[in-house]
Amino acid sequence: MLTVTAYYFNLFALPNIVVAVGLLCWGALLRWREAESTTGTWALGVAIAAATWQTGFALAYCSLTPPIALQWIRLSQVGVVFLAPTLYELLRRLLGLTGWRSRLSPWAWTASLGFLYVLLATNAYMGTPYLYWWGYYAHYRIGGMLLAAYLCAMMVYLFIECLRTWCLSPRGSTRRHRARILLLGFGVAFTAAIDFLAAWGVAVYPFGYLMVAFMVVTIGYAAWRYRIIAVTSRAAAEHVLKTLSDGVLVLDELGAIALANNRAALLLGFDHDALLGKTVDAVLPLRDVVLNPLRIQPPGPVHTEIELPIRNGDKRVINVTVNTMRDAGGGSPLTVLVLQDVTHYREATDKIRKLVYFDQATGLPNRRHLRDKLGQALKLSSQGQRVAVCGVRLKHFRHLADHHPSAHSSDTMLNGVAARLRSFAQSVPQGKVTVARLQSYEFAILFEQVDSVGKMTAELDRLHKALREPIAIGTRRLHPVLWLGVSLYPNDGNSIDALMDRAAAAVDQAAEAGDEQHIHFYNAEANTAALHSLMLGAKIARAIETDQLCLYFQPIINTDSGTIECAEALVRWHDPLHGLRLPSEFIPVAEQNALIIPLDQWVLKKACEHALQWQERPPSRGPKVAVNLSGAHLSSNGGRQIAETVQSILETSGLPGNRLELEITETRMVGTDQTIVDGLRRLRELGVRIAVDDFGTGYASLSYLHWFPLDKLKVDQSFVAAIGQDPTKTALLKSILLLASQLDLAVVAEGVETPHQAAFLLRHGCPFMQGHLLNKPLPADDFMQLTRNWHVPSEVRLGRKRAEGWDSEQRVVFRPGSG
Template sequence: MKSKILIAIPLLFASTNLAYLAINEFFMEIHYENILLIINSVFMIILMIIYYNSSKRDPLDLYESDGYSAINIPADSFQINAQMLINHFPDFLCIKDKDGRWLGASDIYLKLFNLQDVDYIGKTDAELFHYSNSNVDILKVSFIQDKSAWHLKESVKETRLVILDKERKTFEITRIPIFDKYDNELKLIVTGYFVSQDEKKKNQLELLPKVFETCHLSFMFLDKNFHITEVNTAFSLLADYSNNELIGKPLSFIIKGKLTHLQTDFFTNNSRRLWSGELICLPKSGRGFPVKLEISAINKEDNNVVYFGSLQDITQQKQAEKRIMRLSYYDELTGLINRSMFYDRLRKFISSGKVGNIHGTVFVIDLDRFKIINESLGHDAGNELLKVIAQRLQELIGSNDIAARLSGDEFAVLMMSDQTYEQTVYAASIVAGKISQKLSEVISVNNHDAFIGSSIGISIYPEDCRTTEMMLKAEVLLKNADIARNNAKSQGKNSYQFYNKDFNSVSQDKLLMELNLRKAITKNELKLHYQPQYEAHSKKLCGAEVLIRWHRNNEKMVPPDQFITLAEDTGLIIEIGYWILRTACQQLKTWLDAGYPLQQVSVNVSAQQFNDTNFINLVQKALNESGLAAKYLELEITESMLIGDARFIDLQLQQLKRMGIKLALDDFGTGYSSLAYLKNFPIDVLKMDQSFVRGMTLDSKNARISCAIIEIGHSLKQKVIAEGVETKEQFDFLRKHGCDIIQGYYFSKPLPAKEMTEFLKNDFDKFWMPVKKNPFE
């Protein structure tokens, strides 16, 4: 009984208080919400009186049943049924125990969660959540607000949007925690009501002045003459003026632009409600900056018009737009215009009225050997080189001419001339010669001297642009210059060519070859040939170099120098290179299993393959798939591949060495490396270029160079292979001077795998005793 009193007294006090406040408010201003508040408070008072005066079998007597608290309502109670009173409570009401179990709830509160037909007594929000299908998000987080009320030991309010009778309504909830005199938690009263639209508007209107003043956006009010009547703090800070300095001033005091047009637009167009534009703000400091101004017309009740405006500083936005514009039309690295802008300038030149009296010359410039330098010295060095090239081009052309970077190592120049066609061609040849000479001069990059040549294609407008479609003229002119550039490159590089209509067929042939090469990979048209290698002192076959051949559609063989270069230009060399590596390893494993005592198979590696970060993994994958031991694989690299990032090169080579792979330096003596590379890098074999072999018996200088190469290799404990040996005299000379391995047509041309197998069989029968197992395993 004592606990009941402790519960009832605070509730009675709270209810009486609520009623007093509501009645007081009622006489000040009559609102529906106040009437409901009075009714609710009276209900709560009656409820607490009943609770206090209950008899032996109290309608709200609590007992423990099945592990939870419940409300015992005697059926024969002659007193007012308290549960009925709770049920008919006109607004939201729910009573919970200290553990959050529901002890009673009003009908409208149950309806809110669609729990009218659910036995909710003794259940928590989490348990009722599974029965509810309406406003479940409130039930889901209700326990958080409950905890907050218990923790704060005071009423907690929140406002939520709910759906009731298919309408969205604003619901204000108050949680009142009840404690005994020992501060023990007893009951939690959850009550609430709907907020009417009028009250919402009133609350919103009360907030408007605070929002206006505290908002970080810059706001102002203007009278009908566009004079400032009020500004917020953010506006004053943006303009660098105080409120008093701005009030009463015309908008033109702070904004520079076509304000007269703005006012006229509003005055002459009564339906105009909103104006937006970009203008310049003139702050007190005097340094103007771009702003976005938005002005809305507001009709007052007296039919007068006021204007509400906002200012937004768009300085960063404008800077970003400039950066985007520059990135869209300029090359970030060199500062030259890009391909898109070059096309645009070319089109404007062609469509201008002056075209009938002038000629236009387009130069397309491709850098020779840039890929080698970029892959060898690294991308940073390559970028520095491109900057130097761009600077040299700008120095060579006139102030009215245009230079552009079209792509990686491709540049273009547009020159305009009022001379005749013949004079234009002559002038273009002089300029092309100067460009070729200037770009071939040594360039110092990262303490390395780089030599870059150029292949230049030239087309003349209008002679090399015979098309009736004006929009296509620029594309055709640039395409024809590009075709001429390809022809110059194929003629030996570091040269220039004027466009000739016959070049079109050559260009189409190249495109067709690329398409066929892609098909050749899947159609198994690529075949490996093996050229035998022999020990010089014993004339015993010890290995073979792998060479790729392409028999297109079973027709005439395509020369390797044509399609290998194409594969490198198109990036197909990575895929083809791995296929060569894997196939060669599989073939050698087959021969070794058959008992043929070969010591190695030698595979050429391109610069693109070697610089690929996945190269080491691909080599290991080829060995794993074939089952070939790494000691039988020899990889041939060129001297030019050793120029560049020494740490990366050494890392690649050392990883290959740790795997047990042999490394051969191909075409030794013809590249660009220093003898220091032989000392610094783990090279096992030097391959003497066939250009020295070819003349060694005819030219004493070639003979001495050949001997020197052999001596250098042996002094560094490296084997020496001579390739391109075709005569007995060459073989005898090399054998006499200690060359280790001989390769060339003197012994055999490169053979397909099947013929090579027969060749091995014959050599095996000649020099070796039959064995059942490879003796080198």
Template structure:
């Protein structure tokens, strides 16, 4: 049986030659050195990497390629080699002949004699500068906002976490965070587009950085929300001073597409203390303070305190309960009569919403409608009010001996009017209740009516609603007194004088004249006038003297349950409070 010839074993010289050839042709820089750090070997890749020729470095200390601030590493490295230890993939910095620095990965191995004792060392070095730069670039992208290049939420949270850890170690250390939200920023996006909005955000970022101190961290969380970490402060006054610097930095207008924009920010602040365990909690409280500032008007500042959190938590609880209220049938409608002021005869009812909460009892609209507006829940709630008022009118009409229609007014909110299906909601409410025996009157506040500037959108929408056969009334009239000249542009049939003017008629002559002017204007435009909040006979007599036709208020009746309201409708006589 034939066997293949086996290759002859290499002798020592051949082995060394092969090894040297491999090292000489390697892409990685390979050098040899003594246990004292003297260079004994330098391959061609080392020449390319470091810029030194072999002749220049042989016999030199390896410290020639180590930056001065890193040379302490050499003593530790040589000590480990003397103990026979191997060092794998050690990342450090080396310096070229021309002074350029580079990041490298080094693996150092001891060279052992026949008895296993270290007698020298070899080092394999690879340039990882490009890899480390790519890693830094990726980290920067991950931790910075793409538009403004400011730190993003992740980096800001990381820095706040570090500040909280320092606070736990050092009780004397003080810091705070500011939470900023820009007033009416949406108007820029809506009027000029998102590109211009982005330009404004970049300018805001620049100004915020200019207003900061060295060591402060400005970040963009998203949208028009920015935060500032105030490091090493002395107390609350420093946070307020920082907010004032920011407002001054924002004071000058920004020129975009040839137009000047003035920007203001609502600023909330929260002081870091030992009670905070997570950065998210501190951000939450600064956010709460910011919303309190915004509620006070533009360009306001507010420092967080514990009652704010309690109110925010109560609001959140109410919001959760409100989401369940419709499904659990907790809403009820009461009906307040609207009467002829001269005769006291009933003309219509206004449907008023009440929330029968299982633990809070009856919750008035002033306590939950703002939450419903802010969350958008007002849209389904408002649709239910429309439908229920129409159903109630249909029930009354079927049970009544009278043939005259039952007039019911229902309020439409700003969010409802802005909803795409508001006309369909009204149409469906009328159709589902088969309420041919009612006259639906929709009340829209004056501020909502003019919310789009000059009312072109509102006019088109109101015209669609009028085509359904409903009347349109302007509610709370007088609170936007400057808008009187716009009134003729809208297809409305009546205005309701705001109760605040009616209430103060006897105390301030100005309010008396406002009411007189409103009635005169309405008469000129052919509109009916309904006075809200009539509580005294003196108010009633003044309104009659001005020519005001209709009114509602406690002088005549409180809001009534449906059963009491239909009895009043059937009575036909003057409405009087029981």
């Protein structure tokens, strides 16, 4: 059918092609002109139907054989079938048909679909085409004859509707002019019936396409010349004002309400007519500066929020936007007030803020809130002004919770202490005190302005005495036992983390000393600890030089395939005197003694060497390797050094860049400049993947997820441990999983310890998991053996059973395979 040799050049086809192209262009132009209404859409539909009709016949004229001509004639008849309903839809809008006349659409479309079925699925519509001197032409059978009758009947009906509209419309009206043009178009179109003679065997050239084209053009002209809706700017403004979801008040120069919409009356609790003429002071508690348009400087909108009482005793929060306008003649300025009901938004915002910044059990501010307040206090502190953080730890709270799990004893103790802390904050002169709950049995007190350390100590002594008063729990009276430790700015540190950590260290010092009677201040002159740090730093330097370090690897499991996707490299130290040491024992000391970059480079080099061995082991490529990157290494030389170091190590080891992942902590993202981001981008160019470690524990803005070139988020294990224990953290974990999915970031859940946790993570689509439930960290040789004989632990299968509603026919969570 599409072979060129099946056709010949026929001059009789050219007029049809020209008409088809012209109709399509005209329809597209109308669609553009009437883009705001459906008129243009139906005009284009009519043009497409008529163009399909003419194109099919033109190609049939050029066909060399009857079968090919028959196919093109069938295509042309598809256009004829849909010409009737599209004409009706267009005329219904042009004439504004109402009542039963506007409900014929389903019948018209049903009839057309019936004819389409007969055309395409049966032989009752047409037979073998006639061959005339101008080419092949349709041979109608009973179906084709019925379609011709249906099309003529629809044309007659539409002509009658045009005539009726012309007769009933007032002289000179748009409807009358439009109907007159349509009558002309349909009157000429009736002569196109001559085309049906050739379909019944009469050899009369079918020039009806000219009449059809004339009809379509006249209908389009009617839509173009006399648009459906003539909207004035005033009518549009009045309609918008009535339907606007916000209230609008227009005040004259005296502050009286000259114009108001129904929404404004509803928000203010007045009848619409009663509202007009009132001064705005009578309905809104606004200040004069907002109401005087001449005092709004610079010119532009002014925003404020007010609370209005409503009948049930509640309050409605209204956002008021005030602006000025002048008429075209430069008369007195008018004031426009836009009233927006933001009550539900305010309530939702308050709830979210309470969830994010307040502890749900006690109602006290939480750690995040305290850190924000401390950061503000440090920014506002002037030279010589002090800020203090006091840590409070209950000694027997954990013991009480463990031994009375079914009672409300721990809650009573917790809320009793919280109430005394809250009362203390309210009683301190000048007020600038914030109390917060940090975790289960630890609190903190922030003094934003310390004029005298002696006075602050006296206040803390008063608090200490109040906190030690007995708390009634049922029939018993328990005496809280607690420790207090204080850090001072600038003596003990000049950052949020330093002051928080040293307040905790002061509490630890009090606990180690067993002193429950006094307040402990952080001891900044701990020479013993400093000397120990220096000596240990020297030993770490020797350990790096003499290869006393080794790597352990913990697998990261793909929850879809059950394979070992990656292995996190964890450094250990074989100390000749103390045996195997964990990172927590020497990493902080390495950071303090400028040894962290050499240590990072050693770990990176050894990890790449091991990963290359895994890759060379048949039959699989082996897992990737993930290496933690220290903040000092990341920021060195603006991020350039780490990119150069990684590239050098990859080239030396021969490991492809796409087999390496680098992990940076979320806290390291805060305050990062563009040069570090550029360094990470250079790493990405090498194929290295970038992951955020301990995600959710830092205070980085979500915008960092967009700014940084990231591939993966590693959710901190505190969120996993909170599954089933802490609803707030559980909700945040689900939000992190959803956010990562939306941003196309992979997620690794760290610290998976129980089947219940695994089931929860699987149920919420976590793609990767890591933790002791799956496998503990192993030496390199043992990890190599693990990858060869890897199978999914049975406990994980139990977790999947809970996640999917296990029965004996269901599969396990993972498809065990080689890592």
